[in-house]
Amino acid sequence: MNKYPNSKSLAEKFEISTRQAHRDIEYMTSSMRAPLRYVAKHRGYEYTDDTYILPNIYLTEEEREVLQFLSYRYEQVNISNTGKNVSRLSHLFRQLSGIQSEPEQSIERLPMFEYNSVLLQMLSILTTAIKEKKMVELILQDGNRIETVVGYPTRLMYRYGEDYLFMNVSVEKEKQFPLKNISKVHVRQENEQDIPGLTGEIQNRVIGNNHSIQRKPFLARIKLKEQLKEESWYGFHAKKVDENHVYEIQFFDHDAFLSLLFEKEWKSIESPRWLKEQLQQRCSNILKKL
Amino acid sequence: MKKAVSNIKLIRESKSFIDCLHAVLLAANLYKEPKYMLSGKSGMAFKFCVHRELLPLSVTSYGQWEAEHHEGMENVGILSNSFAGYTRHPTFPLYQEAAIFKIKQSIDKGIAVIFWEPEFCVIHGYDDEEQIFFYTNGLDEEEKVVLYDNFGLNITPFWYVHIVTGKADVSDREAIQMSLQTAIMEWETSHKTPPDTSIASGRLGIQYWINALECGKFDQRGAAYILSAAIQSKCEITSYMNEVQGMIPQVSSACKIYLKLSSLYEEFRRLKHDDTFELIRGLKEAMNMEEKAIKELKKVTSTFPNSYPWVPRWGTGPTR
Numbered sequence: 001m002n003k004y005p006n007s008k009s010l011a012e013k014f015e016i017s018t019r020q021a022h023r024d025i026e027y028m029t030s031s032m033r034a035p036l037r038y039v040a041k042h043r044g045y046e047y048t049d050d051t052y053i054l055p056n057i058y059l060t061e062e063e064r065e066v067l068q069f070l071s072y073r074y075e076q077v078n079i080s081n082t083g084k085n086v087s088r089l090s091h092l093f094r095q096l097s098g099i100q101s102e103p104e105q106s107i108e109r110l111p112m113f114e115y116n117s118v119l120l121q122m123l124s125i126l127t128t129a130i131k132e133k134k135m136v137e138l139i140l141q142d143g144n145r146i147e148t149v150v151g152y153p154t155r156l157m158y159r160y161g162e163d164y165l166f167m168n169v170s171v172e173k174e175k176q177f178p179l180k181n182i183s184k185v186h187v188r189q190e191n192e193q194d195i196p197g198l199t200g201e202i203q204n205r206v207i208g209n210n211h212s213i214q215r216k217p218f219l220a221r222i223k224l225k226e227q228l229k230e231e232s233w234y235g236f237h238a239k240k241v242d243e244n245h246v247y248e249i250q251f252f253d254h255d256a257f258l259s260l261l262f263e264k265e266w267k268s269i270e271s272p273r274w275l276k277e278q279l280q281q282r283c284s285n286i287l288k289k290l
Numbered sequence: 291m292k293k294a295v296s297n298i299k300l301i302r303e304s305k306s307f308i309d310c311l312h313a314v315l316l317a318a319n320l321y322k323e324p325k326y327m328l329s330g331k332s333g334m335a336f337k338f339c340v341h342r343e344l345l346p347l348s349v350t351s352y353g354q355w356e357a358e359h360h361e362g363m364e365n366v367g368i369l370s371n372s373f374a375g376y377t378r379h380p381t382f383p384l385y386q387e388a389a390i391f392k393i394k395q396s397i398d399k400g401i402a403v404i405f406w407e408p409e410f411c412v413i414h415g416y417d418d419e420e421q422i423f424f425y426t427n428g429l430d431e432e433e434k435v436v437l438y439d440n441f442g443l444n445i446t447p448f449w450y451v452h453i454v455t456g457k458a459d460v461s462d463r464e465a466i467q468m469s470l471q472t473a474i475m476e477w478e479t480s481h482k483t484p485p486d487t488s489i490a491s492g493r494l495g496i497q498y499w500i501n502a503l504e505c506g507k508f509d510q511r512g513a514a515y516i517l518s519a520a521i522q523s524k525c526e527i528t529s530y531m532n533e534v535q536g537m538i539p540q541v542s543s544a545c546k547i548y549l550k551l552s553s554l555y556e557e558f559r560r561l562k563h564d565d566t567f568e569l570i571r572g573l574k575e576a577m578n579m580e581e582k583a584i585k586e587l588k589k590v591t592s593t594f595p596n597s598y599p600w601v602p603r604w605g606t607g608p609t610r
Contacts, residue, residue, distance in 0.1 A: 034587045131510060150445070216439040254435065273292075274435050281432070 004044025028054075031061070045187035057133045059096070066096035073192055119163070125185050129153050138167075139256050140177060141235040148252050149177070150188075183235040217250035220257070221270035234260055246270060258282065292424070293394075294415025295402045300428035304522055305349065306409035308334045309358060309428055311454075313359055315368070318404065320457045327361040328532025331465040332362030333472030335523050340495040340516060342488045344508035349519045351489045353482035355450055365468045367460035376452040377443055386442050389451045393423065396453045405441075406450035467594045468536050470541070470587050473527075477584045497579045503566045503573070517569075523554045528552040540593070544586035551579045 004175055005013075010021035025045065028034040035049040059067070078139055112194035129136045140147040151169035154169045156179075163179040217237075224245045233243040236257065238247040245267070253273070261269075269276050300313040308329045315321035329335040335397060337352035352358055356372050363370050373389045375382060393403045394416050402414040407427060411434070415424035421438045442449035476482075477492035490498045499516065502508040531545040554576055561568055 215443055218435075218437065242307060272422075273432075274417070274420060274424075277429055278432065 004039055004042035004046055004081060006044040011046070034140070034274050040099060043139045064097045068265060071097060092248065097183075122161075122179060122182060122185055122264070123156065126153055126156060130145045130155060131187075135188040136167075137188065137256075138165075138177060138182050138187040139186075139235060139253060140181050141232075142181050146235060146250075146252070148256075149175075184259070186253075186256060215252065217252050218248045218254060218275075220251065220272060220275055222247055222249055223264050223267040223270060225267055234264055238262070254278070291419045292415055294398060295397055295400055296404050298412055298414040298426060300412050300426050302409075302428035302528060303333075304329050305334055305337070305352075305519065306411075307350075307355075307404065307452075308332070310404040310410045310412045311363070311368075311452075312453055313428075314402045315457075317414075317499065320368070320401075320454065321366070324529075326526040326529040327533060328366065328425060329361055329526045330534070331366045331469050333365060333469045333476070334362050334524040335530060336469070336473040336475065336476045336521060337338060337482075337491075338495050338520065338522060339482055339489050339491045340498040340502075341512070342498055342502065343517055344488075344499065344502045344512040345513045346509065346512040348489065348495075348511065348512060348516050351483055352476075352491070358482075359452060361472075363454075364459070365472070366467050367458040367465070368454055369458060370454050370455040372452045373452070376448050378447060381448070382442065386449075390438050390441060392453055393420075393451065396455075401454050402450040403454075403486075406446070406448070407444055408446055426438070462537060466538060467591070469530075470534075470591050471594070474584055474587055474591060477580065493577065493581065496573055496580070498575075500570055500573050503570050506566075513580065519557060521559060524548070524552040524555045526579060538590065540590045542588070544583045544590065547583040548578055551583065554579065 007018050007021040007025060008025065010016070015023075016022070016098040025036065032055065034054070035047055035052050036045045037048045038044070039046050071090045071177050074087070074090035074093065077252070081285070108197045128134075128135070133152060135150060136153055137148060137150045140149060149167070149169060151167040153165055153167045154174060155166045156178075157164045157166060157250060165182065166174055166176050167205055169175050221241060222233075224233065224247055227245055228247065233247060233249055237250040239249075240246075241248050249257075258275075258279060262282075295317055295318045298313050299316070300309060302309050304312075304325055308325065311332075312321070312325045312328050315328070323331075323580065326335070337358065339348050340354045341348040341351065354584070358372055359372065371392070373385055373392070375385055393405075393413055396403050397414070397416055402412045404410055405413055405425070408426070408594075411425050411427045413423045413425040415423065416435075417424070421443060422435045423433050423438065425436060427434060442451075479491050480494040481487050481489065482491045483489055502513070528545075528548045528551075531541060531548050535542045535545045554572060558569060558572055561572075
């Protein structure tokens with residue numbers, strides 16, 4: 001191949017038609033932005049920028065537009081602890097899309113889908129746990145059924161329009177969980193990993209299917225601000241006790257439930273006493289630090 | 291109404307059973323010595339097991355718990371009862387009920403109770419109105435709770451409760467003699483959980499550790515846990531031996547070796563994450579050193595009146 005290839009020499013070299021070779025050269029200049037120039041003297045093309053190399057990721061125009069959209073969306077996100085990374089992602093997406101123009105210009109033509117900050121946060125936690133091989137505890141909710149599953153997450157996968165987490169819940173037993181069913185992720189601390197139950201008996205406290213004797217949930221009587229539309233309070237089964245919006249709420253993981261009490265609104269805790277004391281203790285610990 | 295034993299200070303540093311036992315005994319005023327003395331005298335510091343694939347279970351798989359713990363506690367004169375079994379057994383609810391009753395009784399007497407969560411944790415209180423036990427795992431300061439109904443159910447298929455009931459006077463010399471014999475037995479016994487040979491004890495345990503590192507097929511988390519537990523144990527043994535040589539001067543040569551061994555294990559802490567070659571080299575050296583230390587201990591124990599460590603004081607059969 002000479003230093004100034006043209007459609008004829010490319011066609012001969014790659015055993016394609018001259019027309020196809022010509023289309024490929026066009027694709028390189030228009031879609032891949034290759035700095036090609038036709039040199040009449042040599043009857044062939046040359047790079048005007050010697051540093052140019054063909055990219056190893058090939059994107060369709062549609063994919064390019066989606067990346068541009070993601071760049072735009074991520075640019076607008078402002079989450080306190082992930083803001084820096086999100087902005088970096090925005091920059092990366094824009095670079096990948098190869099479009100330098102202001103992203104707003106083509107926004108209206110792009111497909112719209114919801115940006116989910118909770119999901120992003122969860123993905124971030126899970127990715128770290130996978131990388132650092134940490135044990136996590138998932139609170140799963142599927143309709144009225146709540147499960148607590150513990151294991152070592154191995155990978156995340158997107159398929160059939162759904163995100164899934166793959167997790168080792170016991171030796172050589174990998175289970176998959178749709179991310180939409182995960183209502184809470186708790187990463188076990190370093191020292192909590194020293195669970196001798198060992199890789200062979202990873203925690204799987206799915207309600208009612210692991211032991212011949214079912215684990216019973218803790219019950220909390222909580223007065224809420226308003227009536228619930230269904231028998232669930234943020235994923236925890238809730239049964240109405242009286243007309244004053246007092247509900248009996250079931251929970252298995254008191255850590256997850258305490259975290260929820262910090263996040264969501266409620267009026268008062270009627271029982272149990274220990275839950276009130278623990279909440280009080282956590283609040284006072286935080287206050288001491290402030 | 292909550293009833294609780296005060297002054298429970300559980301700190302996770304040694305084997306979790308010893309951490310718990312020490313916390314329970316101190317709070318009940320049944321023991322005064324530092325943790326390394328309890329770990330040494332009970333022989334628990336010398337228990338060392340390794341799974342073929344360095345699974346984290348290695349650290350607590352030092353034998354049949356009831357036998358191992360009772361023997362260790364006997365060495366320091368601690369009277370105790372234990373309840374254990376599999377949660378799948380049909381009798382579990384009955385045992386659970388009995389255990390709950392005994393635990394409450396013990397707390398009423400001012401003695402907290404050790405149970406398997408896992409790891410081993412300490413139940414220090416209960417509340418009959420709310421049907422819960424309060425316990426601490428030593429990992430964080432927050433008090434944990436477990437429903438009476440869920441007591442014993444955990445991520446492993448077995449449950450375990452150990453209740454301290456009293457203390458008898460045992461002479462220091464007798465306790466130390468037994469502990470040194472335990473050290474030899476632990477080193478020389480290949481498997482503490484027969485017929486399972488995937489877990490090895492003592493000398494063979496270190497060989498399993500080396501083999502796993504050499505072939506590269508091992509659980510990284512478990513490997514880190516085994517290493518940190520081994521470092522802590524060697525540190526405890528060194529402190530213990532140091533005290534012992536004041537009473538039995540013949541152990542001074544073994545004590546010197548253990549001191550070097552402990553420093554060697556401490557050096558492992560500084561190894562980089564992927565420096566397995568160096569760790570293997572160090573473990574081989576450690577195995578030779580410990581072999582020498584045990585030889586020295588054998589010389590010392592051969593002078594003891596009861597030089598058959600594998601025969602418990604009450605003989606091999608049940609008491610009559």
